[in-house]
Each structure stands twice: as structure tokens, then as C-alpha cells.
Amino acid sequence: xxxRMARQCTSAGIAxxxxxxxxxAFKIPCPPKAIESLSHLRVCCPPTLWPFLDYNTYVAPHYxxxxxxxxxxxxxxQKGKPITLRSRDLGISQRQLREKFVxxxxxxxxxxxxxxLRHFDKQKRRAPLxxxxxxxxxxxxxxxxxxxxxxxxxxxLELESAPSPTSLETAGY
Amino acid sequence: xxxxxxxxxxSWGARWxxxxxxxxxxxxxxxxxxxxxxxxxxxxxxxxxxLKYPPYTMFDHYAALPDDSYHAPLILNLLMLPAGWGxxxxxxxxxxxxxxxIMVGVPAMLGWWTRTACxxxxxxxxxxxxxxxxxxxxxxxxxxxxxxxxxxxISPSGAALSLDSRRRTxxxxxxxxxxxxxxxHWPRLLLQWLFSLMYLSGAALKLFGSGFDWLNGFTLxxxxxxxxxxxxxxxxxxxxxxxxxxxxxxxxxxxxxxxxFSVLIWPRTAWFFVPAASALHLGIYATMRAPFFHYLxxxxxxxxxxxxxxWLARWREEKxxxxxxxxxxxxxAAAHQ
Numbered sequence: 001x002x003x004r005m006a007r008q009c010t011s012a013g014i015a016x017x018x019x020x021x022x023x024x025a026f027k028i029p030c031p032p033k034a035i036e037s038l039s040h041l042r043v044c045c046p047p048t049l050w051p052f053l054d055y056n057t058y059v060a061p062h063y064x065x066x067x068x069x070x071x072x073x074x075x076x077x078q079k080g081k082p083i084t085l086r087s088r089d090l091g092i093s094q095r096q097l098r099e100k101f102v103x104x105x106x107x108x109x110x111x112x113x114x115x116x117l118r119h120f121d122k123q124k125r126r127a128p129l130x131x132x133x134x135x136x137x138x139x140x141x142x143x144x145x146x147x148x149x150x151x152x153x154x155x156x157l158e159l160e161s162a163p164s165p166t167s168l169e170t171a172g173y
Numbered sequence: 174x175x176x177x178x179x180x181x182x183x184s185w186g187a188r189w190x191x192x193x194x195x196x197x198x199x200x201x202x203x204x205x206x207x208x209x210x211x212x213x214x215x216x217x218x219x220x221x222x223x224l225k226y227p228p229y230t231m232f233d234h235y236a237a238l239p240d241d242s243y244h245a246p247l248i249l250n251l252l253m254l255p256a257g258w259g260x261x262x263x264x265x266x267x268x269x270x271x272x273x274x275i276m277v278g279v280p281a282m283l284g285w286w287t288r289t290a291c292x293x294x295x296x297x298x299x300x301x302x303x304x305x306x307x308x309x310x311x312x313x314x315x316x317x318x319x320x321x322x323x324x325x326x327i328s329p330s331g332a333a334l335s336l337d338s339r340r341r342t343x344x345x346x347x348x349x350x351x352x353x354x355x356x357x358h359w360p361r362l363l364l365q366w367l368f369s370l371m372y373l374s375g376a377a378l379k380l381f382g383s384g385f386d387w388l389n390g391f392t393l394x395x396x397x398x399x400x401x402x403x404x405x406x407x408x409x410x411x412x413x414x415x416x417x418x419x420x421x422x423x424x425x426x427x428x429x430x431x432x433x434f435s436v437l438i439w440p441r442t443a444w445f446f447v448p449a450a451s452a453l454h455l456g457i458y459a460t461m462r463a464p465f466f467h468y469l470x471x472x473x474x475x476x477x478x479x480x481x482x483x484w485l486a487r488w489r490e491e492k493x494x495x496x497x498x499x500x501x502x503x504x505x506a507a508a509h510q
Contacts, residue, residue, distance in 0.1 A: 006356060007194055013327070014193060014363055017320070021367055025374035032382075047306045050246040051299070051316035055375040059382030062395035070402035086405060094405050094462075095225060139398045141391050143416040 024052040068139045071102055071154070075120070077127035085132075091119030105132050105157050113157060131158045197358035198479035199333035199351070205361060205478075206330040207282060208470040209321055210291070213298060214278035216467075217271070223466050226312065228305030229271055235308055236264040242308050249303035252296065262304060270297050281325075284335020288326055295322035317367055318467045321474075324360035332357065361474040368471075369434035372450070376431035388427065390420030400461035409460035422456075429453055436475065443475045 023029055030045035031038035046053045073085040087097040096116075104112040113132060120126060134154035220227030243261050245253070253260045262270075274297025280290035299322075302315045331337040332354060342350055379387045386392065394413055401409025412418060429449045435442040451472060454465040 003355070007190060010327070010356065010359060011189065011193065014359060017363060018366060018370075021370050025370045026377060047246050047311040050248060050303055050306055050311060051319045053311070053313055053316050054378065055313065055371055056378045056382070057313075057375070058392075058396045059379050059387075060392075061383035061386035061389070062392045063386075063389070064391050066391070066395055068395060068398040068402055094403075097405075098403065139402060139410065139413065141395045141398065143390075145414060 020049060020052045024049055025054050027054050027056065030054070062141060064142055066141045068141065070137045070139055071098075072135045072137050073097070073102065073105070074133040074135055075129045076131045076133055078130050079127050082133070085120070089120055089123075090116055092116060102134065105134055106155050108155075108157055110157065110159065114159060117159075129159055131156055131160075133157075193359045193362060194355040195358050196353040196355050197361075198353055199329060199338075199357050200479045200482065201477060202325075202328060202330050202357045202360060203284070203332065203334035204476075205321075205473045206284070206287075206291070206325050207334060208473045209318065210278060210282045210294060210325070212467070212470040213294075213318055213322065214275070214282055217275050217278060223464055224314070225462065225464060228302055228315075231305065232264055232267045232271070235305065236267070238308055244309070245307045246303045248299055249307060252300050252303070262300075267301065267304060270300050273297060274301065280336075284331040284337050287331025287335055287337050291322065291326035291330060295319065295326050298322055314465060314467050317364065317371070317471055320367065321360065321364050321471060324363060328360045329354050329356055330360070364471060364474045365437060368450075368468075369437055372430040372433035376427055379427070379430075388423055390416055390423050393423045393426070394419040397460055400463070404462035406460060406462055409462075412460055425449075426453060447472050447475045 024044075024046065029041065029043050031041050033039070033042075074082045075085045076082045087094040090097065090101065092101065101113065101116050104116070117129065121128065133156045136152045136154055138150075138152070216223055216227075217229060220229045240261065245259065245261070249262075250258055253262060256262075274294060277290050277293040277297065280286055281294040298315065299319045302319060306312070332351070338350065383392065394416060397409050397419060398413040400406070401413060429446060433446050433450065436446050451469060454468055457463045457465065
């Protein structure tokens with residue numbers, strides 16, 4: 001291929017890449033759903049033309065006083081004080097804790113929870129757990145120093161006893 | 174200069190060519206190849222080390238999903254065209270592509286049959302990421318890397334620092350090898366444009382979506398606390414308790430994103446914007462656990478590597494001369510005694 005031909009082909013490629021990225025980046029073929037009058041222009045939304053994407057992330061505004069829920073897993077041992085269970089205590093990733101462990105506790109799936117607690121049980125100097133309690137430790141968006149809002153109890157799953165799991169207060173998170 | 178020739182030089186075509194096809198050192202592009210291909214090769218080998226949702230470890234999960242949840246991006250349909258438009262890749266094919274992409278990563282990095290290896294490496298990465306994003310959820314992390322890998326495949330990225338260039342030198346030792354080429358500049362420049370468009374899109378859509386409310390500091394504080402709470406990141410939670418800091422970070426984010434395109438107009442501003450954007454991504458990871466590590470090797474396109482190497486060579490030469498001088502003066506002092 002001659003140098004001139006290579007330049008022409010490359011120029012066409014550059015123009016296509018820049019054109020596509022410019023259109024997608026500013027949502028031209030995918031205006032926001034909120035603007036109903038432009039709904040007929042929603043012809044090509046991400047990721048249809050991936051790897052050409054818009055960067056429409058974290059765009060919604062938030063204001064003082066809003067609350068962010070934070071689910072915390074608390075283990076209640078047979079003896080001693082309750083302990084906060086983090087993903088590393090269970091030998092699983094944070095994603096697995098959020099997507100597998102917490103839903104299993106919410107559903108009352110005792111077998112699944114026990115399986116995931118095996119790593120914790122193996123550790124020495126750890127008292128065996130009697131039950132697992134989900135708690136919400138919400139964080140308040142605020143200009144004050146204090147961002148912790150009042151805690152709420154959620155689902156509690158007894159690990160040893162046969163009866164079905166009890167719910168002290170279903171907080172809906 | 175004659176009037177007609179002067180006029181011709183100022184035509185749009187000539188300006189375009191002068192902008193995109195200005196002769197540039199092959200080394201600059203080759204270093205980018207080494208870093209970007211090397212990084213992606215590392216990610217393929219150890220996917221869970223840097224990524225939260227590595228597409229390459231979830232093929233079994235995706236393959237088990239029903240057909241009606243599969244909506245392939247255009248690029249995947251094009252890559253699957255031999256099997257028919259809209260064909261869904263089977264698990265075995267995905268596993269084969271994963272293994273084959275890792276294998277071609279080595280020659281792509283070392284520059285052996287560079288164009289072919291880079292083309293296969295880019296296609297494999299495009300294929301796997303596009304497949305992973307065919308089920309509704311998608312992420313931004315690999316998009317620019319996949320595009321740049323494609324640019325490397327169609328540019329002379331193996332003309333320096335490669336086994337190909339060594340082979341050529343050995344075959345024709347008498348022929349001096351070219352150090353510059355007019356097709357060596359555009360891949361780096363085009364990626365700089367894509368970075369600028371990406372950041373401008375981020376800033377514009379934030380302001381379009383929230384107006385100036387995005388600048389209230391509470392918006393960033395909310396997202397910081399939300400992601401830090403989700404990923405159990407204590408640094409994010411503790412920083413999220415300082416509204417003043419969140420307000421400063423809001424302005425910093427918007428200035429970096431909104432003005433990053435300055436690097437195209439005044440390249441020297443890259444000295445500020447590239448470290449600032451790197452700090453932004455590292456900070457986002459430290460506090461919100463969003464792993465945009467892929468951008469760090471891609472930022473190599475802003476570095477004039479040939480000049481860095483020249484400077485290093487000069488510095489080494491000066492150091493050698495200085496040590497020689499010290500040795501000589503030591504010898505003469507000993508001779509006098």
C-alpha cells in the first residue's frame with residue numbers, strides 16, 4: 001500500500017472514530033428519557049456501539065440531609081460481645097459478601113450461610129457464632145462533622161436452633 | 174512562496190495531514206505498545222487482581238443466562254458474522270478466545286509479527302469484553318484500551334523496540350533503519366482526543382444532569398459515602414465526613430474533566446492534567462474502589478518517550494564524564510604527592 005493510500009485509509013478511520021465517539025459521548029443518538037420530546041431520537045444507546053460510550057456516571061444531584069444505607073453484618077457468638085463481620089473475616093470478597101452472603105441471610109438460607117462461615121469457624125480464638133444479624137448503619141450527607149445516623153436492626157438468622165429465622169424488625173434494606 | 178502553492182499548503186487536507194501525519198519517532202509509539210499490551214496481558218493472566226468484575230472469569234455465568242437476556246453490541250455481531258448475524262458465542266469458543274488472546278499477547282508485546290499479533294490481541298479483547306457487556310450491564314474500564322490496541326495493530330507500532338525491528342536490522346545491517354515515520358503519530362494523538370472527549374463528556378453530562386447543583390459538594394459526598402459503604406472502604410467513609418474536602422474534590426474533578434481537552438491545544442498543560450487525572454483515578458480507587466487502572470498505562474501517549482530517552486542518555490553521559498574527571502583529578506593529585 002502506498003504511503004498516500006495508507007494516509008487516506010487512516011484518515012477515514014480517524015474521522016469515523018472521532019465522529020462516533022463525539023456523537024455517543026454527548027448522547028446525541030440517546031437523549032435522556034426525561035426529555036420526552038426527544039424520545040424519537042433514542043436510536044442507539046450504550047452499549048450498542050461499545051467501545052464507544054458516553055460517560056454518564058454519577059450525574060444525579062444530591063443534597064444535604066440525604067441518607068446512604070450501609071448494611072453491616074454482625075455475628076453474635078455464644079459467649080462474648082457481638083462482632084462486626086467483614087468480608088476478610090469470612091474469606092470471601094466484598095462483592096460475594098454483598099451479592100451472596102447478605103441475600104442468603106435475608107432469605108434465611110441457613111445452609112448457605114453456614115457454608116460461607118466455614119472460613120470464620122476455622123479461625124482459632126473465635127467463639128462459635130450463634131446467630132447472624134443484619135444491621136443498617138446509615139450515613140447522613142451533611143456539612144456537619146457527624147454523618148452517622150441512628151442504627152436500625154434488620155434480619156436475624158439463628159444458626160444453631162431449628163426454628164425458622166426471626167426478624168426483629170424488617171427494615172427493608 | 175508562490176501564491177498557489179501557499180494556498181495549497183493552507184487547504185484543509187494539508188492541515189489535516191500536517192496535524193495527524195507529522196513525522197514522529199517510532200520509539201514513542203513502541204513504548205506505548207509495550208506498556209499497554211503488557212498491562213492488558215497482565216490483566217488477562219491475573220484478572221481478579223485489578224478488576225472487580227473481570228469479564229474473563231464470568232463466562233460460565235453469562236453462558237448460563239437465557240437467550241433473551243443476550244443483546245450483543247454491534248462489534249460482537251460483526252466478529253461473530255462467520256457464524257451468522259446475532260449468533261451467540263458458545264462457552265467453548267469464549268474459553269478458546271481467552272486462551273488464544275493470552276498466547277498472542279506475548280508476541281504482541283515483544284513485537285514479533287507485531288501487526289498480526291496486535292490485531293489478534295485487540296480482536297480477542299474486543300470479543301471478550303463485548304460479550305461480557307451483552308447482558309445489560311456494562312463498564313467503561315476496557316473501552317479505551319480496546320480501541321488503542323486496535324490502533325496499534327494498524328500502525329507501525331513494531332517499527333522500534335521489537336523483535337521485528339531487530340530482525341530487519343540483522344537482515345540488512347548496511348541499510349540504516351528509519352527512526353521516524355508519518356504514520357507513527359496518529360495513534361497517540363487519536364487516543365489523546367478520545368481521552369479529552371471522554372472527560373468532557375463526563376463533565377458536560379454532570380452539569381447537564383444536575384446543573385450547578387453538582388457543585389454543591391453534597392453530590393460528591395453522597396457518591397463517596399455510597400460506594401465506600403458498598404465496598405466497605407473505611408478511607409472513603411472517613412473522607413466522606415468532611416464536607417469541605419468533598420467540595421474541594423468536586424471542583425478538582427470538574428476542572429480536570431472539563432478542561433482536560435487543553436492538552437490538545439497547549440500540549441504543555443499535560444504536565445498538569447495527566448498527573449491530575451492519574452491522581453483522580455487513584456483517589457477514586459482508594460475511596461470508592463472503582464478500578465480505572467487501565468488508564469494509567471494509556472497515559473503513556475502523553476509522554477514524549479524519545480526525548481525522555483535522549484535526556485536520560487545525556488544525563489548518563491554527563492555522569493560518566495564527571496566520574497572520569499574525578500578519577501583523573503584524583504590520579505593527578507596522587508602523582509603530585
